[in-house]
Amino acid sequence: MTMIEEVKAKVEAGKAKLVPGLVQEALDEGNAAGEILQAMIDSMGVVGGKFSAGEIFVPEMLMAAKAMSKGVDVLKPLLAGTSTSSLGTCVIGTVQGDLHDIGKNLVSMMIESAGFKMVDLGVDVSTEKFINAIKENENVTLVACSGLLTTTLSAMKETVQSLKTSGLTGFKVIVGGAPVSQEMADEIGADGFAPDAGSAAVKAKELVN
Numbered sequence: 001m002t003m004i005e006e007v008k009a010k011v012e013a014g015k016a017k018l019v020p021g022l023v024q025e026a027l028d029e030g031n032a033a034g035e036i037l038q039a040m041i042d043s044m045g046v047v048g049g050k051f052s053a054g055e056i057f058v059p060e061m062l063m064a065a066k067a068m069s070k071g072v073d074v075l076k077p078l079l080a081g082t083s084t085s086s087l088g089t090c091v092i093g094t095v096q097g098d099l100h101d102i103g104k105n106l107v108s109m110m111i112e113s114a115g116f117k118m119v120d121l122g123v124d125v126s127t128e129k130f131i132n133a134i135k136e137n138e139n140v141t142l143v144a145c146s147g148l149l150t151t152t153l154s155a156m157k158e159t160v161q162s163l164k165t166s167g168l169t170g171f172k173v174i175v176g177g178a179p180v181s182q183e184m185a186d187e188i189g190a191d192g193f194a195p196d197a198g199s200a201a202v203k204a205k206e207l208v209n
């Protein structure tokens with residue numbers, strides 16, 4: 001088994017204590033950080049498939065998520081470049097009712113490396129919380145909403161529409177997450193959509209420039 005395959009297997013098995021060391025070994029062997037990250041994202045796809053098939057349940061899914069997060073911690077300094085430009089503050093969160101944060105955290109890391117100061121509101125973020133964060137922080141130029149559940153897409157729609165009718169100005173709204181599409185982003189009035197963390201950083205820059 002290659003070291004990348006080891007990382008994949010241990011993330012799938014939820015071995016949070018082993019994954020950081022294996023990720024480091026995979027790096028030491030010369031594997032690129034992006035390649036290792038993709039392997040872990042693929043693992044979560046496998047985990048999701050097993051959950052859908054009734055082969056595993058929420059606790060196993062949670063353990064796999066913890067294992068991936070520990071692996072991402074090792075990669076973070078290598079994935080997030082540094083930017084000296086200042087594109088303002090980005091308020092980010094996973095929308096109300098939704099507890100998924102791995103994708104949101106990756107997106108946050110990449111947007112930060114594009115030159116934004118990040119204010120991360122975490123998960124299960126209500127519309128009011130997004131609005132208060134815009135009021136409480138200086139120079140908010142971007143609001144980023146993540147959502148992983150089909151059932152929370154209505155919360156995303158409500159958040160975007162409330163932001164747009166709040167009377168607050170000076171910021172753009174970007175949305176994303178597995179069930180979100182460009183079509184849906186247009187429909188709910190978001191300014192931008194990105195399918196993954198890398199393109200979220202590119203889109204974020206584009207939106208505020």
Ligand code: B1M
Pocket residue numbers: 041044045046047048049051052058059061062064065097098099100101102103104106107144145146147148149150151174175176177178179193194195196197198200
């Ligand atoms: Co959940 N879960 N989960 N889960 N979970 C999914 C999403 C699911 C697809 C699994 C499945 O059934 N196959 C399914 C959703 C089905 C649907 O609605 N379409 C599901 C379900 C049903 C549930 C529960 C309802 C299960 C239950 O309780 N019966 C429950 C809901 C809880 C809640 O949120 N209220 C639940 C719970 C959980 C855990 C808590 C156990 C855990 C999350 C832990 C955590 O995040 N800390 C969990 C996990 C781990 C998953 C899977 C397996 C993995 C998610 C993940 O981290 N992927 C997931 C299956 C899957 O994704 N294949 C699943 C890796 C991550 C890097 O990808 O988050 O997609 P992702 O982010 C990507 C892009 O989407 C994009 O960029 C990221 C990086 O490239 N992106 C953005 C994300 N946000 C963005 C924002 C942007 C732009 C791009 O701009 C702002």
